[in-house]
Amino acid sequence: MSDMPDHLGQAMQLASAGIGAGRGALAGNLLAFGRLLRRAGLPVGPAELLAAAEALQLVEIGDRRQVHAALRGVMVHRRDQFEVFDQAFLLFWRDPEAGRNAAAMAMIDGFKERDKPPPASRRMAEAMTPPPQQPTPPQPPEERPPVEVAMTVSERERLQGMDFEAMSAAEIAAAKQEIRRLVLPLDERPTRRFRPDRGGPVTDLRATLRESLRMGGEVLSLERRRRVVRPPPLVALCDISGSMSRYAQILLHFLHAVTNDRDRVSSFLFGTRLTNVTRQLKSRDAEVAFEMISHVVPDWSGGTRIGESIELFNRLWARRVLGQGAVVLLITDGLDREGAKGLAEATDRLRHSCRRLIWLNPLLRWEGFQPRSQGIRAMLPHVDEFRPVHNLQSLRALVATLSGPQPVRRLVA
Template identity: 65%
Template structure:
C-alpha cells in the first residue's frame, strides 16, 4: 500500500502526457476511490480509476491502453513498453500516444549548449512541414501538444462589414446635420463648422457548430482547441456542439485556460461520442438561436462528417434555412482527406446543395487554409462543393 500513492501519481502524469485532462483533483479522487475497493481485484481497480480520472467517453481507449501498459497487464493487446525501442508505426493512435507518454520514452537530453539553442529555435523546417501535413488522428501525444500550441497562435481575421450606426469623425465622408445644428445653438444659431460622421464597421458574428458524435470524436477533441482559440481571440463568437442534441458552450469556452474551459464543457455536454442527429440539431438551432446570433452577415462554420444516424431526416430543410439565414455557410469535413471521397451518405447528399463552401479539416494546413479563406473577400458566385 505504501507504493500505491507514488505509482498513482506517476500514472496521472502518464495520462497527462498522453493528452488527457487529469489533474490533482482526479488523482485525489482516485486515491479515495481505491480505499473502498479490494486492490487484488483488477477489474474493480480499473473501474475505480476510470470512474474518477476520466470524464469523456472518447478518452476510454487511451486510458485502457495506459492502464494495461502502466500496471503491466500480461494479456494486454499492446506489447509491454520498452524505452529502448521506438513505438512501431503500425500501432493504433491511442497506443502510440500512450507509448510516447510512458516514463523513459523521451530521448536523453542533449548537452547544455545544444539544449539552449534548441529552446531558442523554432521547429525545424522538415519537422514543421510534417506536423502541418500530419492527420490529427495519427498524431502522438507530443505532436498533439505541439499542434495545440500552433492552433493557439492562429488568428482568424474577418473582413469588417458596415453597420447601421455612425460615429463622429472630423474627416468622415458624410455631413452630420443634427450635430451641426446642435453645435450652432451654442453660437446663437451661427454655423461655423460642418460636423461630419463615418459609418461604424466591425467583423461579422462567427458561429461555430461542431459535431462531437462517435465518428467525429478524434477530430472534435483537437478542433475544440480551435474553437477555444477563436472564442478567446475575437468578440461575437458563438459556439455550439451537437451529437444527439444541441448544446451551447459559448460561456464555457470564454475561460482563458483551455483545460478549465474543456472541463466545463464536459460537465454540460450530455452526448459526447454518442450518436448523430444533424438534421434535428440544425433544426433546433434555427428555432432557438438563429435570430439571436445570425444577424449582421454572420459566418457559420459547420464541422461534421455528414454521417447522420437518423437517415438525414429533415436535414435538407434545416440546412437550407440555415444557409439563407447567414452570409456564408462553410462546411468543414474531415472525410475530404481521402482522395477518393464520394458523397454517398444520405446526410452528405442532403447538406451539399446548401453550403457555400465544402472544405477539409484534418490537419494544421487545412486550418490555415480556412483562415486564409475567411480573410479573403466572400465570393458571390453561389455555392461550391
C-alpha cells in the same frame, strides 16, 4: 513556460531586507513559490513578487489565512486563476522542498479520488515535478562528415500536413500550440451605426446644428461622420459523434482560441442533442474551459442526429446569434444515423438565415472522396463552401478564406 530570470533573485534579496530580521529564508521561499506559479501558467513577474514581499510585512506571518489572502491579492489578477493559486499555496507552503517529492504531494488533493483529477491539480503535479535531466551527448572522437540537409523537412513543416487522426499524443500537443497562435481577422462589414469623424464622407446635420447653438447660431464648420464597420458574428456548429471525436477534440482548441481573440463568437456542439458551450469557451484557461464542457455535454462520442440538431438550432438559437450577417461554420462528416430525414430542409433554412455557410468535413482529406452517403448528398446543395478540416494546413486555409472578401453566393434551384 521558462523559469524566472536570475535578476529576480537580486530583486528579492533587496525585498528581503524589509521582511524582517531572522526571516531570510522567507524571501527565497517566496521566489521559489513565484517560479512554481509561472510553471503552472500564472503570469507572475518581478512586480508581483515585490508586491508580495511588501504584503507579507503587513500581515501576521503565523496566520496562514492572512498570508494566503495577502499573496493571492497581489499575485493573482483573474478569477479563473484562483483555483490554480490555491492548489499551489496548499502544496508549496506545507513543504517548500515539495518539488523533490512531487508525486507524493500531488496525491494530497489531486489524486484522492479515482476520478480524473481537476485541471488545477494536474497542472500543479506537472509544475512541481522537476524537468528531466537531459543526458550530455558523448563527444565524437573525430569530426563527422557534413550532412546534406537541402531535401529534409523540418518537424514543424511535417506537422502542418499531418492528419489529426494520425498524430501521437506529443504531436497533438504541438498542434494545439500551433492552433492557439492562429488569428482570425474576419472580413469587416458596414453596420447601420455612424461615429463622429472629422474626415468622414457624410455630413452630420444634427451635430452641425448642435455645434452652431454654442456659437450663437452661426455655422462655422460642418460636422462629419463615418459608418462603423466591424467583423460579422461567427457561429460554429461542431459534430462530436464517435466518427468525429478525434477531430472535435482538436478543433475545440481552435474554437477556444477564436472565442478569446474576438467578440460575438457562438459555439454549439451536437451529437444526439444540441449544447451551447459559448459561455464555457470564454474561460481564458483552456483546461478549465474543457473541464466545464465535459460537465454540460452528455453525448460525446455517441451517435449523430445532424438534421434534428440543425433544426433545433434554427428554432431556438438562429434569431439570437445569426443577426448582422453572421458566418456559420458547420463542422461534421455528414454521417447521420437518421439518414437524410429533414436534413436538406434544416440546412437550407440555416443557409438562408446567415450570410455565409461553410461546411468543414474531414472526409475531404481523401483524394477520391465521393458524396455517396444520404446525409452528405442532402446537405451539399445548400452550403456556400465545402472545405476539408483535417490538419493545420486546412485550418490556415480556412483562416485565409474567412479573412478575404465574401464570394458571390450562388443560387440554388
